[in-house]
Amino acid sequence: MIEFTFWDIVRNLLLAARWTVLLSLAAFIGGGIVGMVVLFFRIAKNKWSRRIASGYIALFQGTPLLMQLFLMFFGLPMLGLRIEPWTAAVLGLTFFASAYLAEIWRSGVDALPRGQWDAGASLGLHYLQELRLIILPQAFSITRAPTVGFLVQLIKSTALTSIIGFEELVRTSNAINNATFEPFKVYGLVALIFFVMCFPLTQYARSLERRAATR
Amino acid sequence: MAFAWLPGALGDIAHGAATTILLIAVTTLAGTLLSILGAAGRRNGPVLLRRAIAWYVEVMRNTPFLVQLFFIFFGLPSLGIRLDPLLAAMLAMTLNMAAYTIEIVGAGLDAVPGGQTEAALALGLRPRQVFIKIVLPQALKIIYPALTSQIVIMMLESAVVSQIAVRELTYEADMLQARTFRSFETYFVVTLVYLAMSMALRRLLVTGGRRALGAGVS
Numbered sequence: 095m096i097e098f099t100f101w102d103i104v105r106n107l108l109l110a111a112r113w114t115v116l117l118s119l120a121a122f123i124g125g126g127i128v129g130m131v132v133l134f135f136r137i138a139k140n141k142w143s144r145r146i147a148s149g150y151i152a153l154f155q156g157t158p159l160l161m162q163l164f165l166m167f168f169g170l171p172m173l174g175l176r177i178e179p180w181t182a183a184v185l186g187l188t189f190f191a192s193a194y195l196a197e198i199w200r201s202g203v204d205a206l207p208r209g210q211w212d213a214g215a216s217l218g219l220h221y222l223q224e225l226r227l228i229i230l231p232q233a234f235s236i237t238r239a240p241t242v243g244f245l246v247q248l249i250k251s252t253a254l255t256s257i258i259g260f261e262e263l264v265r266t267s268n269a270i271n272n273a274t275f276e277p278f279k280v281y282g283l284v285a286l287i288f289f290v291m292c293f294p295l296t297q298y299a300r301s302l303e304r305r306a307a308t309r
Numbered sequence: 310m311a312f313a314w315l316p317g318a319l320g321d322i323a324h325g326a327a328t329t330i331l332l333i334a335v336t337t338l339a340g341t342l343l344s345i346l347g348a349a350g351r352r353n354g355p356v357l358l359r360r361a362i363a364w365y366v367e368v369m370r371n372t373p374f375l376v377q378l379f380f381i382f383f384g385l386p387s388l389g390i391r392l393d394p395l396l397a398a399m400l401a402m403t404l405n406m407a408a409y410t411i412e413i414v415g416a417g418l419d420a421v422p423g424g425q426t427e428a429a430l431a432l433g434l435r436p437r438q439v440f441i442k443i444v445l446p447q448a449l450k451i452i453y454p455a456l457t458s459q460i461v462i463m464m465l466e467s468a469v470v471s472q473i474a475v476r477e478l479t480y481e482a483d484m485l486q487a488r489t490f491r492s493f494e495t496y497f498v499v500t501l502v503y504l505a506m507s508m509a510l511r512r513l514l515v516t517g518g519r520r521a522l523g524a525g526v527s
Contacts, residue, residue, distance in 0.1 A: 156461075156507040158468035160479060161500040168486065169493035246371065253373035257472060264375060277383035285372040285380065292371035 098274050104283060110266035111287050117262060118249045120184050125191025125248070132196035137203050139221075147196070154193035160254050162186050167258040183255035191248055198240045202233030239302035246292045246299070253288075263287060314489040315498065325481030326502060328395075332477060333464040333510070335399050340406035340463075341414075341456070347407060348414040349440065362411065369408030375469050377401050382473045398470035398477075406463050413455045417448030450522045457514040461507050468503070478502065 136147035154162065167182035177185075206229060214224035234241075256265035263284055271280045351362040369377065381404075382397040392400065421444050429439040449456075471479035478499060486495040 153504065156465075156504045157500045158465040158479070158503055160468040160471075161482075161496055161503060164482075164496045165493065165500060169496055172491070172493040250371075250373040253375040254469065256375070257469075264373070264379075267376075268379075271379075271383065275387075277380070277387060281376055281380040281384060285368070285376050288372045288376065289368060293367065296367070296371055 098270065100279075103270055103274065103280060106266060106270060107263060107280075107283055107287060110261065110263045111291075113260070113262040114249070114252050114288075115291070117183055117187065117252045117255065117260070118245070121187035121191050121248055121252070122245055124184060124188035125195050128188055128192035129195030129199065132192050133199050133203075134225075136196055136200050151193045151197050154190055155197070159186070159190050159251055160257065162190055163254060163258050179255070179258055179260040182258055183252075183260040187248065187251060187255070190251065191244070194244050194247075195241065198237050198244060199230075199233055201240075202235075202237035203229060205236055206232055236306070239299045239306060242295055242299040242302060246295045249292055249295075250288065310494055311491055312494055312498075314485070314491060314494075318485050318489070318495075321481045321485060322478070322499065322502060325476065325478035325499075326506065328475065328477040329464065329467055329506070332395075332398060332402060332467050332470070332475075333460065336402040336406050336463055336467075337460050339399070339403040340410055343403065343407040344410035344414045345445065347411040348418055351411065351415060352418060366408045366411050369405055370412075374401070374405050374466055375472065377405055378470060378473060394470075394473045394475045397473060398467070398475045402463060402467060402470070405466075406459065409459050410456065413452050413459060414448065416455075417452035418444060420451050421447045446522075453518045453522055457511060457518065460514060461511050464507060464510060465503065 132147050132150055135143045136151070138144060138147075163182065163186040166186045167177060167179065170177050170182070210228055210232065211224060214228045219227065252262055253264045256262055256268065259265070267280050267284045271277050274280065347362050347365075351359050354362075378398070378401040381401045382392065382394065385392055385397070425443055425447065426439055429443040430436070434442070467477060468479040471477060471483060474480065482495055482499040485499075486492040489495060
């Protein structure tokens with residue numbers, strides 16, 4: 095059996111945490127881009143476009159992320175698409191994030207007074223210009239706190255990709271635990287690493303929330 | 310796509326769904342109770358207790374549920390406490406949910422005007438009676454929508470406890486796809502079952518809340 099010192103464990107976990115960080119960033123950026131598209135559908139004037147977007151959001155918010163990942167990873171190959179754990183993880187988390195981000199941003203759009211749209215129209219702006227210049231900047235700035243809050247949720251959600259075989263922090267810790275039989279130490283350290291990543295963001299979201307409340 | 314396996318699998322799917330429902334029922338009751346105690350303790354308890362509860366909330370909210378589950382299921386036996394997977398899952402889910410609902414219940418307690426407490430005390434009620442009979446019902450009514458969302462989120466999160474071999478819906482899905490080799494169809498069907506369950510649970514909580522609390526939930 096290989097001997098693991100405390101520092102070996104810490105070093106291996108920190109190396110694996112790189113992938114957690116990278117996956118979180120990829121999913122946040124991907125989810126942001128897809129989420130923007132969903133948002134456009136969700137607030138469009140066309141009734142069917144709004145319905146499709148609502149259905150998309152309800153689907154991803156009403157089913158477990160783990161099932162979504164399973165469908166990506168085990169399901170797509172059956173349809174003839176071979177897929178790596180990394181691709182499945184990024185795709186799965188991207189779709190998951192897009193639904194939540196679209197819904198968060200939509201609440202920002204809804205919070206704007208009707209007059210903002212009317213003012214834009216009276217200035218002679220067309221729909222896309224109104225969105226780009228008036229509506230979306232305000233909607234994003236109102237929803238900054240819940241957006242950061244969701245990033246924390248997304249970072250924690252990357253833990254689930256260990257189950258479909260993506261080699262991130264939790265999967266590495268399972269392997270180390272099997273070799274060392276020290277679950278308290280190993281999972282305690284994993285929890286600590288996640289905490290160090292998430293806690294500053296939680297605090298930041300909270301301060302944004304306070305600032306928004308006093309404004 | 311082939312669904313010939315489905316009729317024979319309905320029993321397993323129903324059994325898994327029943328276990329998922331059991332998990333969320335226990336978690337909702339125990340988690341809400343624990344969070345009422347936690348939120349009250351965080352406001353009125355001794356300083357050390359307040360700090361401990363605040364840290365508990367931060368730690369649970371900033372670490373993944375999967376890691377908490379592994380910590381409890383694989384960690385506790387090395388202290389000599391051996392938990393059945395189902396019990397470990399209930400414990401982990403309750404502890405996780407409480408961290409979120411302590412915040413929610415706390416926000417509700419803060420939203421009840423102080424005059425309510427003063428009026429009740431002036432009428433001669435003891436502080437505990439004031440909390441249970443006057444403040445808590447009003448707070449629950451205020452937070453009911455947030456509590457409903459948290460319960461649904463927790464039900465979806467419960468899919469993860471399949472990883473410690475609790476025979477709930479996701480675990481049954483794993484077993485089924487291993488037996489039928491129809492992984493896409495199996496996960497597709499089970500995903501739809503989850504969707505139906507989360508929609509039904511939300512509906513149930515909304516109408517139930519309207520009856521019991523008169524809480525306005527959309």
